[in-house]
Amino acid sequence: MAGEEVVLLDFWSSSYAMRVKVALAEKGVEYVCQPQNLVNKSSLLLEMNPVHKKIPVLIHNGKxxxxxxxxxxxxxxxxxxxxxxLPKDPYQRSQARFWADFIDKKIYDGAKVLWKAKGEEQEKIKKEYIENLKILEGVLKNEKFFGGDTFGYIDVAFIPITSWFYTLETFGNFSIEANCPKIVAWAKRCKERHSVSNSLPDSDEVYNFALDIKKALGL
Amino acid sequence: MAGEEVVLLDFWSSSYAMRVKVALAEKGVEYVCQPQNLVNKSSLLLEMNPVHKKIPVLIHNGKxxxxxxxxxxxxxxxxxxxxxxLPKDPYQRSQARFWADFIDKKIYDGAKVLWKAKGEEQEKIKKEYIENLKILEGVLKNEKFFGGDTFGYIDVAFIPITSWFYTLETFGNFSIEANCPKIVAWAKRCKERHSVSNSLPDSDEVYNFALDIKKALGL
Known part of the structure; x- marks a missing residue:
């Protein structure tokens, strides 16, 4: 649509923000990306997301x-x-939403605790994390994408966190590919899409960022 | 639709299950309610929700x-x-989903920790809980419902947890009405609807149930 103003309040290493970038790229929507300082939050961010004060925020024609x-x-x-x-069929839609919610609660939230944990606690979290990835592998089956032949909602919801896999594996001392080869093969297929490769940072950059955060937190 | 089979795997005190009952009643959908034992879970529940093993599950024509x-x-x-x-307009829809998510994370999850907490920890949780209810009061403004003149998605998502308000107030030694009179007035308006009054248990029953759980947990 002409005359539209689309702005994304972003932070480069946020898997949540990457979801939005992948979706906008798939839809061919042009937008202005405004990187945010998450320590000293801008008045724009506080005004646009007064409840959670977090990125990503999509601002479409001012809203x-x-x-x-x-x-x-x-x-x-x-x-x-x-x-x-999202699929058109109500049941398929509900399943896509169910799995996106699972990915949020188990794979995204799980990653946050996994890379900061230590010792026995980390072993426990790691075991659960792999179990949850295996559940998703069961959902993928032998399909090209979670949406079947076409890249869809679950794929967009899931793919960004794979940019953190190297960091999780290095800090957690385990291999996701050894446990879930189909998930890793799926991630490679997704990264052949420009929407994904242009929206996800390099694994090394994420790792160095996480290393700096760990040092800053004294972990 | 004729020949449809709609089954709800339920537990009477679950605010999550109440949401489904309110929505089915509003839609005039007939269904069979199957109360579940949440200690010894039925093979039906484990088969229908193998991932989370939780109620509510809606089974529509076997799915x-x-x-x-x-x-x-x-x-x-x-x-x-x-x-x-849900509203038809994409922006209004997004706002309804945002607030339902807020209600899940802050009001439902908050209630779970509030009624079991003690002392200083409880005071802190209580303060946050009231702040979050006040945020919702700001969203309601002086409207009849969160959906404006019509009862909608946010109302259905929010109203069930009000059946736990008496329990929260009694265990937490505070008054929600004194802090958020508009929320309490809204809840009364919602309860004038048969869909709500027939789906929510009495506050006393919920309180006695919570009291039994607290004793069983040794709290």
Missing amino acids: PICESLVILEYIDKAWPELCPL | PICESLVILEYIDKAWPELCPL
């Missing part, structure tokens, strides 16, 4: 949308022409 | 849908004729 899965649903509805993310 | 907000979205799409829950 803010917050929370990454809410933003994905919005993008799918506001720009329905290209690359439909 | 299970899990997670209460996912179920609400499904109900709205599968039975679109009566009482549309």
Whole structure:
């Protein structure tokens, strides 16, 4: 649509923000990316997301949308022409939402505690994390994408966190590929898409960032 | 629709299950309610929700849908004729989803920790809980419902937890009405609807149930 103003309040290493970038790229939506300082938060960020004060925020013609899965649903509805993310069938839609919620609670939240944990606690978290990845591998089966032949909602929700896999593996001393080869092969297929390769940072950059955070936190 | 089979795997004091009951009642959908034993879980529950092993599960013509907000979205799409829950406008939809997510994370999850906490920890949780209720009061403004003149998605998502307010107030030694009179007045208006009054248990029953749980847990 002409004359539209689309702005993303972003932070480069946030998997949540990457979801939005992948979706906008799939939809062919042009936008202005505004990187945010998450220590000294801008008045724009505080005004646009007064409740959670977090990125990502999508600002469409001046109106803010917050929370990454809410933003994905919005993008799918506001720009329905290209690359439909959610299936049309109500049951299939419900399943896509169920798995995106699972990915949020188990894979994203799990990653946050995994890379900061130590010793026995880390072993326990790691075991659960692998179990949850295996559950997702069971959902993928032998399909190309979680959406079957087409890249869809679950793929967009899941793929960004794979940019943190190297960091998780290094800090956690384990191999995701040895446990979940189909997930790693799926991630490689996703990264052949420009929408994904242009939106996800290098694993090394994420690792160095995480290393700096760990040092700063004294972990 | 004729020949449909709708089953709800339920537990009477679960605010999540109440959401589904309110939505089905608003939509005029007939269903069979199957109360579940949450200590010795039935093979049906484990088969229908193998991932989380939790109620509520809605089984529509043999196919299970899990997670209460996912179920609400499904109900709205599968039975679109009566009482549309989500607004049609993409931006309004996104706002409804944002607040339902806020209610899940802050008001439902907050209630779970509040009624079991003690002393200083409880005071801290209580303060945050009231702040979050005040944020919702700000969203309600002076409207009849969160959906404006019509009862909608945010109302369905929020109203069940009010059946736990008396328990929270008694264990937490505070008054929600004194802090958030508009929320309490809104809850009364909601309870004038049969869909709500028939789906929510009495506050006393919930309190006695919580008291038994507290004793069993040795709190």
